[in-house]
Amino acid sequence: MTPITEQSSLYDQLENKSVEELTNYINQEDQKVAKAIKEVLPDVNRLITAIVDKLNAGGRMFYLGAGSGGRLSVLDVIELPTTYGLPKGIYNAVLAGGVNRLVDALEEKEDDINEGWDVLVASGINSGDIVVGISASGTTPFVLEGLRKCRSLNITTGCIVSNPSTPIAAQADYPVVVITGPEFITGSTRMKCGTAQKMLFDMISTTVMIRIGRIEGNSMVNVNPINDKILDRAVKILMQKTGIANYSEAKSILLDHGTVKNAMVELEKKIN
Structure with missing residues (x-):
């Protein structure tokens, strides 16, 4: 039986369609994605809970992927240190062909059955970690063999x-x-x-970051102020959280302590 991801499109003669028809059809298909994710939220919740448990116990999270899904997982991971102040190495992505060659789209590497596991081994993978394979088809050799090796060593997958x-x-x-x-x-x-994968990465990493304490209220209190825009955002969060009315004063305090969270802790110590 032909896998669903390889089955023929519901649409044909696309070259004869207008721009308006094409975008309408694509939009119709895109609307199915969120509904499909809603159907599997219980499974998503179980996966998130497992990741949170591992991270809270000092373990690490690894995405293992190839192709579009693998590249999307890399994009998710690289934003976490800035947005949530998460130390690098806790949340990781292993990409077929190497993360450093993200833009090269080395699709042939998805057939390599050794590379993924070799990278995990070099990272010191152990039973305290969790590895999540990414594959639209569900058959990608790079991912499949990596997960097999993990399970043989009682590494959660x-x-x-x-x-x-x-x-x-x-x-x-x-x-x-x-x-x-x-x-x-x-x-x-x-x-x-790919849209479903991106939505799931957003859902998983955001929920994990909240559950491990990287967010307070609805604010990025651990954001790393690496540019003017983020610094301005962090200053305003600090002002809102502490009641400091003077922007310059809040900015000075933030720069002294690095993050909103650190500044709040130090201010609380002074009050006490």
């Missing part, structure tokens, strides 16, 4: 796939199987599958 009953899901302790249906362009899983 999860996955995000877009076909039912896949080999990768069978190797996952916490599988998330989000069925988005045939792609608008037959087999082009950078589209709906």
